[in-house]
Amino acid sequence: MTMNRTVRLARRPQGLPPADTWAIADEPVPQPGEGEVLVRVKAISLDPAMRGWINEGRSYIPPVAIGEVMRAGAVGEVAESRHPDFAPGDAVAGGFGVQRFAVARALDLERIDLRVADWPTWLGVLGMPGMTAYFGLLDVGALKDGETVVVSAAAGAVGGLVGQIAKIHGCRVVGIAGGPDKCRHVVETLGFDACIDYRKGDLVRRLAAAVPDGLDIYFDNVGGETLEAAISLLRRGARVVICGAISGYNDFTKITGPRNYLNLLVQRARMEGFIVFDYAGRYPEAKRQIAEWLRAGRVTAKEDVQHGIDRFPEVLNMLYTSRNFGKLVLVP
Amino acid sequence: MTMNRTVRLARRPQGLPPADTWAIADEPVPQPGEGEVLVRVKAISLDPAMRGWINEGRSYIPPVAIGEVMRAGAVGEVAESRHPDFAPGDAVAGGFGVQRFAVARALDLERIDLRVADWPTWLGVLGMPGMTAYFGLLDVGALKDGETVVVSAAAGAVGGLVGQIAKIHGCRVVGIAGGPDKCRHVVETLGFDACIDYRKGDLVRRLAAAVPDGLDIYFDNVGGETLEAAISLLRRGARVVICGAISGYNDFTKITGPRNYLNLLVQRARMEGFIVFDYAGRYPEAKRQIAEWLRAGRVTAKEDVQHGIDRFPEVLNMLYTSRNFGKLVLVP
Numbered sequence: 001m002t003m004n005r006t007v008r009l010a011r012r013p014q015g016l017p018p019a020d021t022w023a024i025a026d027e028p029v030p031q032p033g034e035g036e037v038l039v040r041v042k043a044i045s046l047d048p049a050m051r052g053w054i055n056e057g058r059s060y061i062p063p064v065a066i067g068e069v070m071r072a073g074a075v076g077e078v079a080e081s082r083h084p085d086f087a088p089g090d091a092v093a094g095g096f097g098v099q100r101f102a103v104a105r106a107l108d109l110e111r112i113d114l115r116v117a118d119w120p121t122w123l124g125v126l127g128m129p130g131m132t133a134y135f136g137l138l139d140v141g142a143l144k145d146g147e148t149v150v151v152s153a154a155a156g157a158v159g160g161l162v163g164q165i166a167k168i169h170g171c172r173v174v175g176i177a178g179g180p181d182k183c184r185h186v187v188e189t190l191g192f193d194a195c196i197d198y199r200k201g202d203l204v205r206r207l208a209a210a211v212p213d214g215l216d217i218y219f220d221n222v223g224g225e226t227l228e229a230a231i232s233l234l235r236r237g238a239r240v241v242i243c244g245a246i247s248g249y250n251d252f253t254k255i256t257g258p259r260n261y262l263n264l265l266v267q268r269a270r271m272e273g274f275i276v277f278d279y280a281g282r283y284p285e286a287k288r289q290i291a292e293w294l295r296a297g298r299v300t301a302k303e304d305v306q307h308g309i310d311r312f313p314e315v316l317n318m319l320y321t322s323r324n325f326g327k328l329v330l331v332p
Numbered sequence: 333m334t335m336n337r338t339v340r341l342a343r344r345p346q347g348l349p350p351a352d353t354w355a356i357a358d359e360p361v362p363q364p365g366e367g368e369v370l371v372r373v374k375a376i377s378l379d380p381a382m383r384g385w386i387n388e389g390r391s392y393i394p395p396v397a398i399g400e401v402m403r404a405g406a407v408g409e410v411a412e413s414r415h416p417d418f419a420p421g422d423a424v425a426g427g428f429g430v431q432r433f434a435v436a437r438a439l440d441l442e443r444i445d446l447r448v449a450d451w452p453t454w455l456g457v458l459g460m461p462g463m464t465a466y467f468g469l470l471d472v473g474a475l476k477d478g479e480t481v482v483v484s485a486a487a488g489a490v491g492g493l494v495g496q497i498a499k500i501h502g503c504r505v506v507g508i509a510g511g512p513d514k515c516r517h518v519v520e521t522l523g524f525d526a527c528i529d530y531r532k533g534d535l536v537r538r539l540a541a542a543v544p545d546g547l548d549i550y551f552d553n554v555g556g557e558t559l560e561a562a563i564s565l566l567r568r569g570a571r572v573v574i575c576g577a578i579s580g581y582n583d584f585t586k587i588t589g590p591r592n593y594l595n596l597l598v599q600r601a602r603m604e605g606f607i608v609f610d611y612a613g614r615y616p617e618a619k620r621q622i623a624e625w626l627r628a629g630r631v632t633a634k635e636d637v638q639h640g641i642d643r644f645p646e647v648l649n650m651l652y653t654s655r656n657f658g659k660l661v662l663v664p
Contacts (some may be wrong), residue, residue, distance in 0.1 A: 060598050223594070242597045257589025262555070265574045265605030266392045273597030 004029045007098035007312045019313040030103045038080040039102045045073040045123040046328040048246045052174045071098040075122045100332045116291045124327035127299040129157035134286040135279040137162050141241045147171045147216035152226050155182035157327035162219045163192045164299050174210045204229045228258045240271040302326030336361045337432035337519040339644045351645045353544045362435045362461040370412040371434045377405040377455040380578045401429040408456045448623045452635040457661035461489035466618040469494050473573045479548035480504045484558050487514035494551045495524045496631050506542045510654045536561045545580050560590045572603040630640035634658030
C-alpha cells in the first residue's frame, strides 16, 4: 500500500534551521471527505517567508504549530475526488504542505493549465512569486513607463520577474545579486540593463555608478545594507517597495533599520510594505498577463528544481545561504 | 542713522551650535532696488530645520553659505517700496532672514492680514508650521475621519496643529511631549485625548496603553526611539508621515533607522516623507481654512515669543533641547 511521506515541524529553531527542526515520516495516505479531493503532490514551493512561519508568535498569518505538516504552496494531480467539479488527473494548485499526498477542500483549489506551463512554473512566475512581483511593482510601486528600477535578489523568483516586467514597461533596470553566474543570467537571459554583484563589496559606489541619476523604484527583497544603499540613491518621489528582508530572517535581532531613512523626506519618497495575499481577488488578471508574456517570449521563467522530500531541510536552507538559482522547487 | 543688525553664519558647527557659529553685527540698512521693498522685520520664525540648513552639502535646499545672513522665514512691515503694489505700513511675510531690515523682491512677498491674527501667529499656525501640519496630515497622511492619530512633539508648532486638525476630523488623538506642563497643555488647551510624557520612560508600553487598538497615522517630528515605538503599534494600512527627526539634527551620525521597519510589511503600511514647499501653490487654501478654524475657536495658536536679536544663538538652541513651548518666534 502506498504511504504518504510528510515533513512536520518538530521544534522551533534558532537561526538557520538545523535538520532536527523537522520530523520526516511515513504515514497512511489521508482520505478525502465529502467535498474534498486527494492530491498527489508534484512540486512544492520553497519560499523565504517559510522561515518566518515557523517562529513563535503571530505575524501576518499564525505560525505553523509544532507537529503540524510544514505549510507550503504546491501543485499536484487529483488522485481521488469527492467533489463533482474535479476528477482524477486534474492539475491543481493549493496549500498542500510539504508532503506527497494532501487532502484539500475543492473550494480551496485552483485549476492550473499544463499547456501554458509545466508544474514548477506554476509555483514560480505563475505562482505566488509571480503575483508578488506583479502587484508589488505595479500596484505598490506604482511603476511608470521609463523609470529607473533597482531590484535586489534579482536572480530570485520574485526579483527576476520584477525586472522583466519593468523592462516590458520601458524602464532602465538594475539588479543586485550574489556572484558572477547569477549576474550574468540576470543581464543575458532576463534582459536587465545591469547587475551588481554585492559580494564584490563597495555596493553603494557601484550601484550609484549604475544609476547615475538615482532610482525611482527600489524593490527590496533583502533589507540590511542593500536597502540602505538604495535609499541613498532615491530620486524625487521615489518608492521603496518592502517585499522582504531575507538577510535578517534567521536572526530578527540583527535586523537594522535604514539609518538614512530621512532621505525619504529630502526626496519626498515613500517606503511601503505589502502582503501578496491581499491581492488574491486579482490573481487571475495577473496570471493571464504573465502567461501572455511567457507565450510571447517576453518573460523567461527560471526554476531551480530539487528532488527528494527527505532533502527538504537542506534544500530549504539554500534560500538563506543564497545557493538557489531561480525559483526553488522541491519535487517530493 | 538707523542701522541694520544682522546674524550671519560664521562657521559650520558640530553638534548643538555654539555661540561662535554666528557673527552678529550692525550694518547699513540696505536700499531696495527697482521692484523691491525694504521691510522692517517684526518677528522671525525659528525652526528645527535650521540646523540642517547650516550643514555642508545640499539637502532639499542648498546650505546657508559662510558669511550669509542666516536664512529664516519672517514677517514685517514695508518701510520703503519701489513697487506699485506695496506701500509703507503694509504687513508682509517672506524669507527675510535673521536681521532687523531686509530687502525683498515684491513678487516674493506674501501679504498678511493682522485683523485675522497678530504677527507671531503668521509664523505659527498661519505660517510654515501650519502649512506643514495641514498638508502633512491631510495629503501625505491621507487622514480619514475617526482614525487614531499619534503625533510627537505635540506641544510644538507643527504637532499641536496636527492634533487639533485630527480632532476636528473626529479622530482619537494621542500626543507625545516632554514634561508635565507640555502634556497638560496638549490635553487641556489643545484638546488631545491623551498625551504621553516621553521623559517618564517606558514609552512603548505607555503609548500602547493609550492606543490599545493600534494607530492609523503616526506624524513624526522626532525620529529615534519614538518612531520605533510608533511603528510597533501600526494598524493595517497605517501611514507614518516623516516630517522631521529633531532628535538627530545635531548629530546625523547618531540617527538610527527604525529596526522594526518590517512591520510596514506585516501591516501593509507606508512611511512617507515630504517637504512643505512642494505645496506652495495650495498655501492660500490652507490659510483660509486655518484662519476660519481660528475664528471659530476650533484651533488654538500658541507661540513662544522671545525678544532680542542678540539672543538668537541661545534662543535657537531651545528647539533642540526641548525648552520652547509652542511656536518659537524671535522679535528682533
